[in-house]
Amino acid sequence: ALAAPAIAQANPKISWRLTSSFPKSLDTIYGGAEDISKHVAAATDGNFTIQPFAAAEIVPAMQAADAVSNATVEMCHTCSYYFVGKDPTFAIGTAIPFGLNARLNNAWFYQGNGNKLMNEFYATQKIYGLPAGNTGAQMGGWFRKEINTVDDFKGVKMRIAGIAGRVLEKLGAVPQQIAGGDIYPALEKGTIDAAEWVGPYDDYKLGFYKVAKYYYYPAFWEGGPVIHAFVNLDKWNSLPPAYQAALTDACAFANTNMMAKYDTKNPTAIKQIVSQGTTLRPFSQDILEACYNASLEVYKEISAKNEWFKKIYEDQVAFKKEAYLWMQLSEYTYDTFMMIQQRNGKL
C-alpha cells in the first residue's frame, strides 16, 4: 500500500460524536447541532465530522455535560443551566432571572468577559464552551388559573427548574422538575398547576394550549438564554488550529441561525395558539418587581457560598447596567414606534 504523503497531516480525519440535550422534534433547538455538524464538515472538506445524536440516543439529556467532562462523547449541545445541581455557576452560561437579553448575551460573551470567565469556570469541569444558539426571551409559561397578584403564586405547583424555581419558591410557589415529555400529562391530570417550556413554536407542538388556558409572559428567568456547545477540554486542545477555527465559526453561525429560526417561526405559532382559545397575559409590574427582589436575595445567598458564581455574576451585572442604559435610547425608541404601527395595523 502507498503511504499517505506527509501533507495529508494538515487535514487529519477526525470523527466526533455530539450528544444533544434536545429531541429531534424540536427542530429549532436540535437544529443547532445539525448546523454545527454541517458547517464544520463543509469547511473541512468532510475531514472533521461531528455526528449529532438526539437526547437519550446515546446519553440522557441531563447528563450531557458529564459525558463531555469524562470524554464519553467529545461534545454536546445543551443548556449550561441544566447543570446547576453540580454548581450554580453553570446557570450564568445560559440565563439567570433578570439577566441579559439575547443580543446583550452575545455582547457579553463575545466582547465582554463572558466567554473568558465562563471558560475559566468550565475548565474546572474539563469543558470548553462556545455559544451556539439562543431562543430569545421565552414565554412565562402555561397556567391553569389566573395569576393576578403576587399572592396568587402561593401553593402553585409549577414545572420550573434551577434558580428560577428558587425565586418562585420565595413567593410561595412549589417548583417541580419534570422532563419535557412528562409535562403535558402532569398538567392534564392537575398534578401540576403550571409549566414553563420555551415559546410559541415549541410549546404549540407539545399541545399545552389544550390543558392550560393562560399563557403568561415574559419568562423573567430567561430573557435571552444561550444554548452552548460544550467540548471536552483535552479534545478541544488536541484539535488542529484550523479545526478549532472551523468549529468556532460554525457555532457562531448556529448561534445566529437558531435565533433567526425562532424569530421566523414564533409569529405564526403565537397566532395558532391564540386561535385555539388561549388567553395571553403579561405578568403584572407588581409580580415582576416581587420576583426581581426575590432574585436579588437568591443571588446574595448563592454568592455568599460560591466564589465562581459571585465573580461571574458581578461581572455580568456591571455589564448589564451599562448596556441597558444605552439600549433604551435608539433601540428601544425605534422598536416602540414600530410596535405602535403594528398595533395600529399600519406596518
Add this chain to the structure above:
Amino acid sequence: ALAAPAIAQANPKISWRLTSSFPKSLDTIYGGAEDISKHVAAATDGNFTIQPFAAAEIVPAMQAADAVSNATVEMCHTCSYYFVGKDPTFAIGTAIPFGLNARLNNAWFYQGNGNKLMNEFYATQKIYGLPAGNTGAQMGGWFRKEINTVDDFKGVKMRIAGIAGRVLEKLGAVPQQIAGGDIYPALEKGTIDAAEWVGPYDDYKLGFYKVAKYYYYPAFWEGGPVIHAFVNLDKWNSLPPAYQAALTDACAFANTNMMAKYDTKNPTAIKQIVSQGTTLRPFSQDILEACYNASLEVYKEISAKNEWFKKIYEDQVAFKKEAYLWMQLSEYTYDTFMMIQQRNGKL
C-alpha cells in the same frame, strides 16, 4: 523539482484583496473586514488569505461595489445602500426607513427570504452578498437647533443620504451628501445645520459634540443596518466549496461580533458625549409619524418604477408585520422591565 501530490489541490493557495468602505479609525466597522480575514485564514490553515484595505487605499469608499462587479478586487466590506444611485434596491440590503431592527434583519436574511432575494438582485450586478456586520439602531444625528415639530425640519440642511434623504426632503429639509471626514468642518462653519453618522462610539471620535448641541434619536432610517461582504460572483463560484463554507461562517462570526462591539462600546461613549454638554432628545411621536408617512410615499414612488425594489420591499414588509407582532410580547415586556430597573438605579 518534485511535483506537488494531487492531494494538495484540496487546499489551493488563494489570495484575495478586500476593499473596505470604512477607515481604519472606525475600528468597530472596519474591524469586520479584519474578522473575516483572520477567521478565513485560520479555518483554511492560511491557504485562503483575504487582505483587507481601508477605504481609499486601493478603491474609494463609494466605488467598492463597482470594484467587485468588475473584479478589480475579489471582495469588499461595505453598506449595500451606498449604491442606491445605481439602483434603489441596494438600499434594502442595509436598511430602509422604518425597516427591520438588527435581530429581525438576521431573521429575514438567514431564515426569511432576505439572502435569497437580495442575492437574486445582486447577481444582476455580478455580486454575491453575505451579511457581515450590524451597528444596531443608529442615532438620529446632530442638530445645531432643536427640532420640536415637523415644521422645524423646513430648510434644515442635513447630511443624510439615499432614501432617508428623500423622506426628509418631503418634510422640507435639504439633504446633502457629504463624506464622513468632511462633516465636522461643514457643521462647524454652518454650511450644514445637521448631520447623521452612526452612533455614540463612532460619533464621539469625530467630535461632533463640539459643533452641534442636540443629539437626536432614533435614526428611523437605520433601525438595524446590515454591513455586507460583497464577493465578485464569478470569484465566489470558482472557490472550492470548503473555502465558500469558511467564508460564509467567518461572515456570520463578523456579523455577530460587530454588533457585540457596538453594544459594548456605545454605553461608555454615550456617557462621554453627555458629559461634554450634549443634550439628548428623542424625535417626537408626531415627527416620527410624519416621517413614516413620507417613507410610505417614497416606497410607492420607487416601487412604481422598479420591479426588483417592489418585489423585495413587499417581502420584507410582510415579514416585518409578523415579526413585530411577536416581538412585543415577551421580548419587549422583558426589556421594558429591565429598563425601568436601570432608570431606578436597581440593576
